[in-house]
Amino acid sequence: MSTSPVRLSVRLRQTLQPLQQSDARRALALSLAIGALVGLVTVAFILLTGRLAARMYPAGGAGWRRIFVPTLGSLITGYLLWRFFPFARGSGIPQTKFALFINDGRIQFRTVFGKFFCCSASLASGIALGREGPSVQVGAGLASVIARSAGLNKDQVMSLVPVGCSAALAAAFNTPIAAVLFSLEEIMGDLHAAVLGTAVLASATSWMVLHLVLGDDPLFHVPGYRLVHPVELAIYAALGVVGGLGSVAFVKLLLRLRDYFKGLPKWSAWFQPVAGGLTVGLLGYFRPEVMGVGYNYVDKILNGDVVLKTVALLAILKIVATAVSYSSGNAGGIFGPSLFIGATMGASVGSVAHHFFPTYTAGPGAYALVGMGTAFAGIVRTPLTSVIMIFELTRDYTIIVPLMISNLIAYFISYGLQRAPIYEALAHQDGVHLPSAKTREEGKRMRVNQAMRVAPPAPAEADGDEFRRLAERLATSSEMPPHVHPDHDLSLALERMGASGLTVLPVVSRADVHKLLGIVVLDDVLRAFGVSRPSEARESTGLT
Amino acid sequence: MIRAFDKPSFARTFALTILAIGALFAINVFLAKAESEANRVEAARFYENGQRLMQAGQSAEAADQFKSALSLERENQDYRLALGEALLAAGKIQDAQSTLQSLLDLNSFSGPANLAMARVLVKQDQIQRAISYYHRAIFGQWKENARANQVRARLELADLLSRQNSKEGLLAELLPLQDEVSDDIATLEKLGQWFLAADSPARAAATFRLVLRDDPESADAYAGLGAADFAQRNYRAARGNFAAALRLRPSDRAIAARLDVCDRVLTLDPTLKGLGVGEQSQRSRKLAELALNSLKQCAGLASTSSAAESIEAAEKQLKRRASASSDIELAERLWQKRKTDCGQTGAPDRALALVMEELAQ
Numbered sequence: 001m002s003t004s005p006v007r008l009s010v011r012l013r014q015t016l017q018p019l020q021q022s023d024a025r026r027a028l029a030l031s032l033a034i035g036a037l038v039g040l041v042t043v044a045f046i047l048l049t050g051r052l053a054a055r056m057y058p059a060g061g062a063g064w065r066r067i068f069v070p071t072l073g074s075l076i077t078g079y080l081l082w083r084f085f086p087f088a089r090g091s092g093i094p095q096t097k098f099a100l101f102i103n104d105g106r107i108q109f110r111t112v113f114g115k116f117f118c119c120s121a122s123l124a125s126g127i128a129l130g131r132e133g134p135s136v137q138v139g140a141g142l143a144s145v146i147a148r149s150a151g152l153n154k155d156q157v158m159s160l161v162p163v164g165c166s167a168a169l170a171a172a173f174n175t176p177i178a179a180v181l182f183s184l185e186e187i188m189g190d191l192h193a194a195v196l197g198t199a200v201l202a203s204a205t206s207w208m209v210l211h212l213v214l215g216d217d218p219l220f221h222v223p224g225y226r227l228v229h230p231v232e233l234a235i236y237a238a239l240g241v242v243g244g245l246g247s248v249a250f251v252k253l254l255l256r257l258r259d260y261f262k263g264l265p266k267w268s269a270w271f272q273p274v275a276g277g278l279t280v281g282l283l284g285y286f287r288p289e290v291m292g293v294g295y296n297y298v299d300k301i302l303n304g305d306v307v308l309k310t311v312a313l314l315a316i317l318k319i320v321a322t323a324v325s326y327s328s329g330n331a332g333g334i335f336g337p338s339l340f341i342g343a344t345m346g347a348s349v350g351s352v353a354h355h356f357f358p359t360y361t362a363g364p365g366a367y368a369l370v371g372m373g374t375a376f377a378g379i380v381r382t383p384l385t386s387v388i389m390i391f392e393l394t395r396d397y398t399i400i401v402p403l404m405i406s407n408l409i410a411y412f413i414s415y416g417l418q419r420a421p422i423y424e425a426l427a428h429q430d431g432v433h434l435p436s437a438k439t440r441e442e443g444k445r446m447r448v449n450q451a452m453r454v455a456p457p458a459p460a461e462a463d464g465d466e467f468r469r470l471a472e473r474l475a476t477s478s479e480m481p482p483h484v485h486p487d488h489d490l491s492l493a494l495e496r497m498g499a500s501g502l503t504v505l506p507v508v509s510r511a512d513v514h515k516l517l518g519i520v521v522l523d524d525v526l527r528a529f530g531v532s533r534p535s536e537a538r539e540s541t542g543l544t
Numbered sequence: 545m546i547r548a549f550d551k552p553s554f555a556r557t558f559a560l561t562i563l564a565i566g567a568l569f570a571i572n573v574f575l576a577k578a579e580s581e582a583n584r585v586e587a588a589r590f591y592e593n594g595q596r597l598m599q600a601g602q603s604a605e606a607a608d609q610f611k612s613a614l615s616l617e618r619e620n621q622d623y624r625l626a627l628g629e630a631l632l633a634a635g636k637i638q639d640a641q642s643t644l645q646s647l648l649d650l651n652s653f654s655g656p657a658n659l660a661m662a663r664v665l666v667k668q669d670q671i672q673r674a675i676s677y678y679h680r681a682i683f684g685q686w687k688e689n690a691r692a693n694q695v696r697a698r699l700e701l702a703d704l705l706s707r708q709n710s711k712e713g714l715l716a717e718l719l720p721l722q723d724e725v726s727d728d729i730a731t732l733e734k735l736g737q738w739f740l741a742a743d744s745p746a747r748a749a750a751t752f753r754l755v756l757r758d759d760p761e762s763a764d765a766y767a768g769l770g771a772a773d774f775a776q777r778n779y780r781a782a783r784g785n786f787a788a789a790l791r792l793r794p795s796d797r798a799i800a801a802r803l804d805v806c807d808r809v810l811t812l813d814p815t816l817k818g819l820g821v822g823e824q825s826q827r828s829r830k831l832a833e834l835a836l837n838s839l840k841q842c843a844g845l846a847s848t849s850s851a852a853e854s855i856e857a858a859e860k861q862l863k864r865r866a867s868a869s870s871d872i873e874l875a876e877r878l879w880q881k882r883k884t885d886c887g888q889t890g891a892p893d894r895a896l897a898l899v900m901e902e903l904a905q
Contacts, residue, residue, distance in 0.1 A: 026554060029558065030558070033558060033561045033562065033565065034561075036565045037561055037564055037565050037568065040565060040568035040569055040572055041568065043572050043576075044568060044571065044572055044575065047572065047575040047576060047579055048575070050579065054582075146557055146561055149553070149556075149557040149560075150553070150554040150557040150558065151553060151554055151557075209569075213569070213572045213573060213576050214576055217618055217619075221615075221618060223642055223646070224642075224645075296615065299615060300611075300615075304639070305611070363638075
């Protein structure tokens with residue numbers, strides 16, 4: 001009997017032997033496992049927050065409970081976050097990016113546990129935040145824990161973190177494609193990231209798990225969308241303006257309040273979340289719809305069950321409730337609230353439009369749907385993800401054009417009035433400078449052709465002779481020496497110089513690699529980056 | 545668990561992950577079932593409240609309850625149907641339509657959903673589409689009392705078609721109903737009326753006779769039978785039935801008016817069997833005089849010059865003694881002239897018109 005565990009372990013190793021033979025197989029197996037595990041954890045998150053909330057502040061329950069429960073909830077979770085899980089505060093997206101780009105993909109199991117527990121308690125007590133951002137951190141954390149425990153190296157761990165993010169969002173939003181896009185667009189900041197395949201695999205697995213446990217009941221029950229008249233596109237553009245301005249108002253309010261809370265004495269950090277809980281409680285006393293994730297009410301709005309005054313008021317109240325809840329340090333995300341805010345803003349615009357142009361416009365529900373994407377694009381600043389996400393929710397192609405119009409207008413207004421995207425701004429407040437899409441784009445804009453010396457068409461001078469010799473050598477050489485193409489990043493030229501020990505590289509045509517277009521010299525590269533060396537080093541191509 | 549992760553090992557980690565997946569799956573399934581059961585109970589409570597409110601005529605409030613029930617149990621078709629019907633009753637036609645459409649998307653054969661959708665379309669005045677949905681309801685699936693519900697749907701369709709004066713369509717719906725409603729007197733009476741509206745007096749008469757067999761004191765059945773006889777130009781029988789109806793319901797002016805028309809036709813028609821030669825001549829002359837008066841009246845109204853010659857010639861002919869057949873011919877000529885010159889101008893005497901139609905045939 002005593003040998004049984006040993007024999008079991010040996011058999012297990014033998015069974016898993018094929019998986020361990022290559023990195024690709026291990027990545028594939030772990031992506032599937034992470035997808036399933038993260039999917040199940042997210043489903044548990046959904047079930048717990050939904051069920052607990054129904055018990056804590058039931059619909060039609062006493063008013064005092066709506067004040068007491070979120071206040072008490074924020075007090076308890078505030079202490080736990082301060083004392084035991086400091087990295088589990090907030091939404092989870094900046095924390096995940098921090099782990100990925102600064103901490104080599106390391107997220108502690110304690111943080112994962114703390115995030116899950118505190119967020120469940122927080123959201124169940126009615127705090128006006130969402131569960132998607134935390135799910136992303138939990139998913140990323142589980143991926144990180146599993147990858148490190150499996151003995152993967154730093155790069156492999158980092159490549160599995162976005163896989164966990166995709167799986168989490170796929171289950172949280174029931175939108176597997178948008179989940180992958182979000183992981184690439186926002187978390188990685190690169191739509192061409194190498195993790196695309198594994199992210200898709202994990203997202204699909206997680207989505208299957210969600211449907212296996214909860215059935216085919218979608219997150220939102222969206223009635224059929226219809227563009228009634230082309231004139232409506234103008235109203236969707238107006239919705240984009242409203243959504244953009246609303247998004248900026250929300251982001252600015254949240255950042256200012258967070259700045260204020262960060263300025264308070266450090267000892268009060270454990271108590272600060274109570275401000276959020278109390279605010280939600282007081283608002284919830286009069287308008288219970290403000291409390292919690294609020295997807296039930298979003299569902300009602302989407303089905304056109306709206307009164308203009310109510311939805312307009314709720315848009316404002318939710319902005320305030322979420323901004324205070326988040327900035328005071330409660331655990332929870334802003335994805336869900338941004339959808340709520342978008343739906344209420346959209347329904348408000350739709351109600352007005354339908355009142356004045358009933359024959360040319362759809363009902364408020366259709367505008368609420370587009371408004372959700374609009375606010376998401378304006379607040380989170382992931383326009384592609386927001387379009388695909390709403391498309392996945394509706395599964396209706398006709399919504400794409402109105403959605404794109406509205407989202408892009410909101411995105412540009414938001415960009416114009418608030419340069420730093422919310423997650424970047426939040427990280428800045430914490431003294432962390434994460435690589436943003438903009439800086440990455442700027443890096444990419446530095447191309448070899450900006451620093452290269454172009455080969456003369458008919459070399460006759462001394463320089464021309466060198467070019468001619470180089471060109472001849474390239475034309476006759478069977479093995480290509482280290483080289484770059486004109487559209488390569490300058491950083492790649494630097495890498496290749498470093499790897500080859502050369503300070504000059506030939507720039508060759510992509511269409512004909514034996515054709516010399518010019519050379520790129522180390523000093524020119526450094527000058528392009530704004531750095532100059534005190535003395536010129538000897539330049540050598542290694543070819544001449 | 546944390547200790548297990550202390551020393552990196554792919555096999556152990558993978559195995560533990562699979563174990564965790566299994567455990568979480570079991571927990572989640574348990575939680576989901578508990579959630580689903582709680583939702584089911586709560587939804588049923590909302591549904592019952594809604595039913596109560598519907599019975600009390602508070603359809604808007606009932607719709608809210610059904611919405612709440614449906615938000616908890618999305619797949620429940622009974623809740624969706626109830627919501628559609630409540631919205632329709634509350635006058636929210638568009639909402640009712642979209643709700644019922646979503647139900648039909650789930651089950652296009654649903655009899656009650658198709659019937660409710662037909663009612664929505666009637667409200668929207670989309671009669672052809674409504675008829676199509678009525679047919680789907682008639683041939684659709686019904687959970688209980690399928691036969692009775694199908695008959696109910698067909699009766700509703702017949703009522704719509706009779707209001708639309710769609711005689712052929714109406715007759716097509718009535719024929720299958722004959723055997724289905726033979727025990728229900730009130731419905732049989734309606735059926736008889738619809739047969740009359742569908743220009744099928746013989747079937748109407750047969751139906752009213754069925755009613756009278758079970759309820760010999762039904763004034764409506766006698767009146768209906770009278771109308772059926774009247775439509776078949778059996779004025780003598782019609783008169784008898786109208787008289788019987790009037791005996792049972794003396795204050796009914798409509799029946800009295802129809803009885804009067806019958807009497808006048810019977811006193812005016814010169815071709816009735818059993819009349820003596822003198823009576824025949826007298827009636828023929830009277831008929832010609834009435835036809836002349838009618839032409840005079842309408843000529844005065846329509847101011848047609850060509851009618852004047854015909855009137856003058858007829859007056860001359862009437863001053864002379866003539867045979868019954870020549871008087872009838874004169875009456876027919878004058879009536880034809882009246883029709884040609886006056887068209888619809890001036891309403892002719894109903895009894896005269898009926899007799900002239902009879903003669904023309």
